[in-house]
Amino acid sequence: MKKIVILLCVVIWSIFACACAKKDGGKILATIDNEVITLEEFNRELDKIPTNMKMLVASESGKKNYLERFIVKKLLLKEAGKEKIEKQKDFEERLSDLREQLIIESLLKKKIAVESAQTNEDLKQYYEKNKERFKREREINTRHILLKTEEEAKQVLNRLANGENFVELARQYSIDPNAKSTGGEIGFHPKGSLLPEYEAEAFKLNKIGQVSGIVKTQFGYHIIRLEGVRPPSYVPFDEVKDFIRQQISQEKQKEILEKYIEDLKKSAKITINDALLKDEKKDEKAEKQETPAGKEATPSKK
Numbered sequence: 001m002k003k004i005v006i007l008l009c010v011v012i013w014s015i016f017a018c019a020c021a022k023k024d025g026g027k028i029l030a031t032i033d034n035e036v037i038t039l040e041e042f043n044r045e046l047d048k049i050p051t052n053m054k055m056l057v058a059s060e061s062g063k064k065n066y067l068e069r070f071i072v073k074k075l076l077l078k079e080a081g082k083e084k085i086e087k088q089k090d091f092e093e094r095l096s097d098l099r100e101q102l103i104i105e106s107l108l109k110k111k112i113a114v115e116s117a118q119t120n121e122d123l124k125q126y127y128e129k130n131k132e133r134f135k136r137e138r139e140i141n142t143r144h145i146l147l148k149t150e151e152e153a154k155q156v157l158n159r160l161a162n163g164e165n166f167v168e169l170a171r172q173y174s175i176d177p178n179a180k181s182t183g184g185e186i187g188f189h190p191k192g193s194l195l196p197e198y199e200a201e202a203f204k205l206n207k208i209g210q211v212s213g214i215v216k217t218q219f220g221y222h223i224i225r226l227e228g229v230r231p232p233s234y235v236p237f238d239e240v241k242d243f244i245r246q247q248i249s250q251e252k253q254k255e256i257l258e259k260y261i262e263d264l265k266k267s268a269k270i271t272i273n274d275a276l277l278k279d280e281k282k283d284e285k286a287e288k289q290e291t292p293a294g295k296e297a298t299p300s301k302k
Contacts, residue, residue, distance in 0.1 A: 112257070122248060123241055139229070139230040140202060143186070144170070147173060156169055156173055167183035202224050
């Protein structure tokens, strides 16, 4: 009889677990006492993570850490239920405040979404109107050979003067870790984006292939060669389109909200009793100052 009862319990638990699994998407990821966490439920939690944070749970270890936090959340919610936290006055008041805040946010979000839509033509007009904001300054592409000592730099500079290949010397002698693969090339840069000493000398070079003297920086001694020049230009529209969309959206949202709130105020009948806003302490102080000098404000004792 005892064996039958045990078998019956096992069957009932299996049916219950399968029913829960079917309801929640099938695969059981974890259990907490009798509560089941399905893979589908866990994936829904992962979907709530902001896009810029999803990389933190992309790996197996990241998912395990997040599951651990999810289990702790479930345990705390279970304990809160036992303590009847939801029935406490402080909780209800805070919940009411949050509810009002969410309602207002949802209303404003809806209002903004309807009225702040932008067409591609809007973006282009903004681009043309503010084109100077998207202007690129002159950029230069340089190549360098970085050496530990000034004496080494002088030796390499002499070899360059004798016609040896700059790229090969950079690969052979430069202590820049990227030099072996790049030949010392560092790419295009505008003013203000390089080491000050390096930049000051590099921007003096005018002709492609022109080589500088020895330039000392915190990293060592550089010999620089000018590889290319980009004159001032405007950033193409397609490269800044998303930035413009965000910029217009922010400006429009501010404008729409200000107008919407102003219209609400105008359409409502609002009366304010300013007298009730006065500072009572200031009023008491004023009354004391009005008492005639030399007279007591209270009856004297006889």
